Amino acid sequence: MSLMGIGILKGLGVTLRHFIDTYAEDLKYILNKSGVQQPRPLRRQSPKNRGLVTVEYPKERLPLPENFRYIPFLVKDTQTNDDKCTSCGICAKVCPPQCIWIVRTEDPVTKRPVPQPKQFYIDTTICMNCGYCAEFCPFDAIKMDHNYELSYYPEEQPHKRLIHDKHILTKPDTYHAAIHPSDWQRELAEKAAEEEKKRAAAEAKAKAAANPAAAPSSTQPPASA
Amino acid sequence: MSQTPTNPPAAKPAAGHGAKAAAPKLAVLTPEMQQLQQHFGEALITPAPFVGVLVNDKRRLVDVARYLRDELKYDSITNLTAVDYIKEGYFEVVYQVQRSTGGEPLTFKARVPRPQGNDLSEPLPSLTAVYAGADFQEREVYDMFGIPFEGHPDLRRILLWEGFYGWPLRKDWHEPYYEGDTKPFESRWPGGDHKLAEERVPWEDNVNYPPGFDPLSFVANPDAGLYDSMMHGVRVVQSDGSALTTQQNGTATAAAERNGGAATALDELQTDQIIVNMGPQHPSTHGVLRMVVKLDGETVTDLKLALGYLHRNHEKIGERNTWLHNIPYTDRLDYICGLANEWGYVLTVEKMMGIKPTERAEYLRVLMAELTRIQSHFWAIGFLLNDLGAFYTPALYFITERDLILDLFESVTGSRLMCNYFRFGGVARDLTEAQLAHAKELAFERIPRKIDELEALLTDNEIVRARTIGVGYLPADRSINYSLTGPCIRAAGVPYDIRRVDPYGIYDRFDFDIPVLYGADVYDRYRVRVMEMRQSLRIVQQCLKQMEDTRWGDIQAGKKAYNHRVPAGQAYGRVETPKGELGFYLVSDGGQNAYRYHVRSSSFINLNSLKEMVVGHKVADAVVILGSLDIVLGEVDR
Numbered sequence: 001m002s003l004m005g006i007g008i009l010k011g012l013g014v015t016l017r018h019f020i021d022t023y024a025e026d027l028k029y030i031l032n033k034s035g036v037q038q039p040r041p042l043r044r045q046s047p048k049n050r051g052l053v054t055v056e057y058p059k060e061r062l063p064l065p066e067n068f069r070y071i072p073f074l075v076k077d078t079q080t081n082d083d084k085c086t087s088c089g090i091c092a093k094v095c096p097p098q099c100i101w102i103v104r105t106e107d108p109v110t111k112r113p114v115p116q117p118k119q120f121y122i123d124t125t126i127c128m129n130c131g132y133c134a135e136f137c138p139f140d141a142i143k144m145d146h147n148y149e150l151s152y153y154p155e156e157q158p159h160k161r162l163i164h165d166k167h168i169l170t171k172p173d174t175y176h177a178a179i180h181p182s183d184w185q186r187e188l189a190e191k192a193a194e195e196e197k198k199r200a201a202a203e204a205k206a207k208a209a210a211n212p213a214a215a216p217s218s219t220q221p222p223a224s225a
Numbered sequence: 226m227s228q229t230p231t232n233p234p235a236a237k238p239a240a241g242h243g244a245k246a247a248a249p250k251l252a253v254l255t256p257e258m259q260q261l262q263q264h265f266g267e268a269l270i271t272p273a274p275f276v277g278v279l280v281n282d283k284r285r286l287v288d289v290a291r292y293l294r295d296e297l298k299y300d301s302i303t304n305l306t307a308v309d310y311i312k313e314g315y316f317e318v319v320y321q322v323q324r325s326t327g328g329e330p331l332t333f334k335a336r337v338p339r340p341q342g343n344d345l346s347e348p349l350p351s352l353t354a355v356y357a358g359a360d361f362q363e364r365e366v367y368d369m370f371g372i373p374f375e376g377h378p379d380l381r382r383i384l385l386w387e388g389f390y391g392w393p394l395r396k397d398w399h400e401p402y403y404e405g406d407t408k409p410f411e412s413r414w415p416g417g418d419h420k421l422a423e424e425r426v427p428w429e430d431n432v433n434y435p436p437g438f439d440p441l442s443f444v445a446n447p448d449a450g451l452y453d454s455m456m457h458g459v460r461v462v463q464s465d466g467s468a469l470t471t472q473q474n475g476t477a478t479a480a481a482e483r484n485g486g487a488a489t490a491l492d493e494l495q496t497d498q499i500i501v502n503m504g505p506q507h508p509s510t511h512g513v514l515r516m517v518v519k520l521d522g523e524t525v526t527d528l529k530l531a532l533g534y535l536h537r538n539h540e541k542i543g544e545r546n547t548w549l550h551n552i553p554y555t556d557r558l559d560y561i562c563g564l565a566n567e568w569g570y571v572l573t574v575e576k577m578m579g580i581k582p583t584e585r586a587e588y589l590r591v592l593m594a595e596l597t598r599i600q601s602h603f604w605a606i607g608f609l610l611n612d613l614g615a616f617y618t619p620a621l622y623f624i625t626e627r628d629l630i631l632d633l634f635e636s637v638t639g640s641r642l643m644c645n646y647f648r649f650g651g652v653a654r655d656l657t658e659a660q661l662a663h664a665k666e667l668a669f670e671r672i673p674r675k676i677d678e679l680e681a682l683l684t685d686n687e688i689v690r691a692r693t694i695g696v697g698y699l700p701a702d703r704s705i706n707y708s709l710t711g712p713c714i715r716a717a718g719v720p721y722d723i724r725r726v727d728p729y730g731i732y733d734r735f736d737f738d739i740p741v742l743y744g745a746d747v748y749d750r751y752r753v754r755v756m757e758m759r760q761s762l763r764i765v766q767q768c769l770k771q772m773e774d775t776r777w778g779d780i781q782a783g784k785k786a787y788n789h790r791v792p793a794g795q796a797y798g799r800v801e802t803p804k805g806e807l808g809f810y811l812v813s814d815g816g817q818n819a820y821r822y823h824v825r826s827s828s829f830i831n832l833n834s835l836k837e838m839v840v841g842h843k844v845a846d847a848v849v850i851l852g853s854l855d856i857v858l859g860e861v862d863r
Contacts, residue, residue, distance in 0.1 A: 007685030014682045015618065045632065047666045053625050065636035067654065089414035094787045096550035098410050103417035119417060130553035130645045135653065136787045144639065 025051030069144030084141035086115035091133035099126040249274040277332025305362035327726030351377035358708025369394035384533035512858030535862035543822030559860040565802040567647040573798030586651040601803035605855040612852035651781035693748035697850035707834035711805025717745035723801035828856040
């Protein structure tokens with residue numbers, strides 16, 4: 001049998017070490033100020049830190065990871081000023097709580113659907129932030145936002161404001177690029193590859209068009225096949 | 226996994242819909258099922274569609290169960306649920322029993338005709354006398370389907386309140402705001418007719434009253450049944466004080482015996498037993514759970530649970546959802562370890578679809594699930610201390626570590642708790658270099674150090690030992706009979722861990738042990754969790770090393786799709802979550818939605834045994850014993 005109370009003292013030792021470590025970390029930080037420093041919230045919440053982890057929100061904020069997801073938004077192409085959304089409805093179908101409602105635009109003359117949403121609603125009171133809409137959108141038109149501070153006073157009629165319509169949802173692609181840098185890089189690369197493919201195809205076509213007389217017999221079979 | 230021949234593609238040579246009308250493929254009998262058939266005759270035991278055997282005479286159910294338990298050594302009932310076949314006109318009750326030594330569970334089924342309207346169906350005999358673990362599960366089936374069980378000791382509603390009208394998991398029952406049988410709902414696109422849920426008035430035609438019910442004159446007394454069942458055995462003191470009507474029930478006598486010689490002296494005193502409600506709003510109940518305890522002084526003599534405060538009929542939602550929709554919902558079951566739940570569901574659906582995830586995805590799944598186990602155990606131990614009275618300082622030390630793991634989850638999956646990371650045939654994202662470095666820092670440096678610190682803080686602490694050793698004792702055979710799973714049963718000396726007894730994923734590639742202790746008390750449950758954290762760490766370390774040989778970004782088998790169709794069939798898949806065995810019993814009719822989606826929740830079934838653990842202890846110990854079970858109400862109430 002061990003001596004009564006040793007276990008408790010050992011436990012208190014752990015608490016004491018936590019107490020000392022906190023000051024030691026801060027001291028290290030102060031003495032080492034001249035060097036390159038991480039901002040305090042990041043330093044405190046790194047796995048290397050041994051001291052206190054508290055970050056004084058909302059005075060201090062941790063940077064959000066790129067993949068962080070909270071309430072979707074629609075991306076607008078700033079170059080062409082068009083919505084990227086084609087109102088294909090995939091996001092509405094994959095949405096588990098069914099909080100996305102889309103009104104498709106119809107051509108006033110032909111009554112055929114136009115690939116632009118007339119109206120786009122997300123009921124954020126129901127949205128479960130799963131991120132399926134962004135994941136399955138084939139046009140990179142809907143992305144998950146980083147703004148998690150959505151609250152209203154009762155007199156601001158929160159139940160109406162928390163239904164986001166197209167006007168609230170639409171954000172420029174520069175914002176998307178800023179919060180999702182690597183996703184944006186992927187999109188640019190895909191776009192560049194696409195254009196490269198198009199250009200190559202056009203070039204090949206132009207070449208074929210430029211000298212049809214040179215070898216008509218050789219170009220003819222693949223075109224018909 | 227469980228029954229392997231769930232739905233081989235060869236089952237239906239004809240194309241999809243035509244085959245649905247034809248008789249479904251019957252299950253292939255395992256040797257145990259054949260033995261059962263030989264013993265009871267081919268008239269009674271016949272192969273059931275897809276999985277298991279059908280017991281054709283419900284009066285013989287108890288005999289069959291007893292034979293399974295005593296002769297074939299299927300010593301616990303792992304899953305009990307029902308399926309409403311509305312077109313065929315019957316309910317099918319599904320029993321799954323298993324051996325604590327391992328192997329696949331054995332399924333047997335019984336059918337009762339579907340009654341008219343909201344009536345109760347014909348009764349089935351209760352199996353509680355054979356398997357104590359059937360207690361809550363039978364009550365759940367009664368609550369959700371209106372199938373009574375004859376001989377059940379306390380057949381009341383369990384998740385819904387007494388007086389609820391209707392049986393929600395019957396296919397013809399519609400919830401308030403009912404919009405359609407299956408998602409996606411037509412109104413969302415392309416019409417986009419938007420309406421706030423609150424604007425649709427719930428009390429117009431969406432809510433059913435029993436005939437002749439008047440809401441204005443109704444006085445609710447939902448707990449009458451609960452208290453009445455507990456008043457039995459309470460001593461009634463006559464007005465003159467002389468005559469004592471002591472209807473001591475068995476549990477109270479057992480408590481007196483445990484107190485030793487003091488029992489006789491106490492019996493001569495005139496004492497009253499009182500009933501105390503602990504919870505639902507109480508920090509010690511880890512959520513909205515209500516423990517109704519009957520106290521003799523400070524000693525608990527009886528305990529009943531009032532559940533369902535967090536009930537949202539997860540299973541009905543699951544039947545409305547498409548297969549893909551369900552993955553984020555499973556995060557909300559046991560919200561402490563969402564990633565482990567997702568695995569259980571995805572595994573079962575993959576089994577039905579017959580697909581396999583890629584190598585890289587398999588490693589990522591193990592990595593995430595084992596980190597989930599570590600963080601969940603940190604949480605459980607932290608709050609166990611809270612229950613012991615060490616208020617928040619130690620708990621917060623462990624929550625710090627947990628949060629570092631959640632940081633990794635957040636940066637990979639996008640959310641700390643509701644990760645939504647698993648996909649059919651893979652996972653959603655791969656880890657970047659920075660995230661892998663974070664994981665390695667945790668797995669090789671930080672967490673090993675912190676587990677040592679945790680042990681220094683607790684394992685030898687005299688107060689912890691005094692409060693936990695010998696408290697909440699439940700021997701191995703009772704634990705098995707109560708279908709206890711997870712760290713609790715391993716602390717009772719039963720090496721039962723799904724990762725070993727019914728392996729899934731790629732756990733066979735790692736070198737790890739299943740820790741087992743024999744004390745069967747709160748202290749050993751704590752120590753088993755610590756040992757498990759070390760073993761999980763070993764797996765994570767091996768996983769991080771072996772992962773380097775797989776191709777980065779190769780995380781999805783086949784083409785990523787959102788509109789899966791699962792071939793008609795039934796399957797039961799299970800995983801070892803930090804709380805115990807989490808199983809999913811799924812029935813598909815070949816469509817985009819689950820026909821039946823049942824969750825075998827470990828927290829819920831572990832609560833079966835709480836009464837036997839608590840009775841005879843002081844009321845303060847009841848809190849600790851509940852803490853040692855480590856329940857999460859999101860999973861209990863579903």
